[in-house]
Amino acid sequence: MELLKNFLTADFFYTIIRVSTPLIFASLSSLVARKGGVTNITIDSTMIMAALTGVLVSAFTKNLGLALICGMLVGVVMGIFMGYFHIMMNTNMILTGVAINTFTNGAAIMILYAFTGDKGSSSMIKSLSVPNANIPIVEHIPFVGQVVSGHNLFTYVAFVLVVVCWFLMYRTPLGLHIRAVGENASAAKSVGENPTRVKLIALGLSGLFASLGGMYMSMGNMQVFIVNMTAGRGFIGVAADAMGRGNPIGAMFSALLFGTANAVANVLQINAFSTDVVMAIPYVASIMGIIIYSVLEQHKKDSRMRREIMEAKQSASIN
Secondary structure: OHHHHHHHOHHHHHHHHHHHHHHHHHHHHHHHHHHOOOOOOOHHHHHHHHHHHHHHHHHHHOOHHHHHHHHHHHHHHHHHHHHHHHHHOOOOHHHHHHHHHHHHHHHHHHHHHHHHOOOOEOOOOOOOOOOEEOOOOHHHOOOHHHHHOOEEHHHHHHHHHHHHHHHHHHHOHHHHHHHHHHHOHHHHHHOOOOHHHHHHHHHHHHHHHHHHHHHHHHHOOOOOOEOOOOOOHHHHHHHHHHHOOOOHHHHHHHHHHHHHHHHHHHHHHHOOOOHHHHHHHHHHHHHHHHHHHHHHHHHHHHHHHHHHHHHHHHHHHHO
16 A cells, blocks of 8 residues: 555656657657657667767767767767668668667767766766756646646657647648658659658658767766767657657656656655566666557458459349
């Protein structure tokens, strides 16, 4: 009973939103790339490089705005970098992603050591951070104010970005071009579209969204960069996008679901549950989510196929 009370507090729901923030950014990053016809598996490494860049630039320039801009530029460049090899050089998408991830993991440690003399974290230098913000009026509402107010600015940007991403995909010419190329690049090319250009733009946007998730972790949720601090959140974001079925709103709710698993793990860890079991909860939730999504998608395909067969039989009998 005491354990159950821990799940019914404002702090618990506040934690869900907090830990879901990088997952929302990652899911939107995956969504934009996938809409353009590319599965971006470099989201996690992009988050790492952006997180490191933001910390280093802010520490040495003492300019928060410049640090954020540099972090976002790194994200965009990494997205286009992957696009260059996969789209323009025609390399295998998965192998390209694995190569970039492997290179990034080593490069991050090398760069961190070169600037700080430490191979584990940036604690040796003092970096800047993005502040938290209270929502006027809402902050004074009992319980609700404790849950939704007082978050980092990155968190509010994440939720606003969900709406922006939906509008971009379904209400702008660019979104239409991205979806058209992602669904059938050859057909889009036949009507004068440039699939290469559109895919590079989609990957650039994907990298931009991923960079915000990375900088949230090193400059919002924490004020230090730690090697491998993303802990696979980029890949969980890909899973959230898949569960959201390509819809930004669905991706957001899927990210919140995985965030809930993280929050549950935190509560269980505080209550002295086995650390090994607790740390596995978010990843088990990710696997279960993908399994459920795959089953539902297969059921949907089977139902559509049966319907098409029945229609074909009816048409044949009429003729």
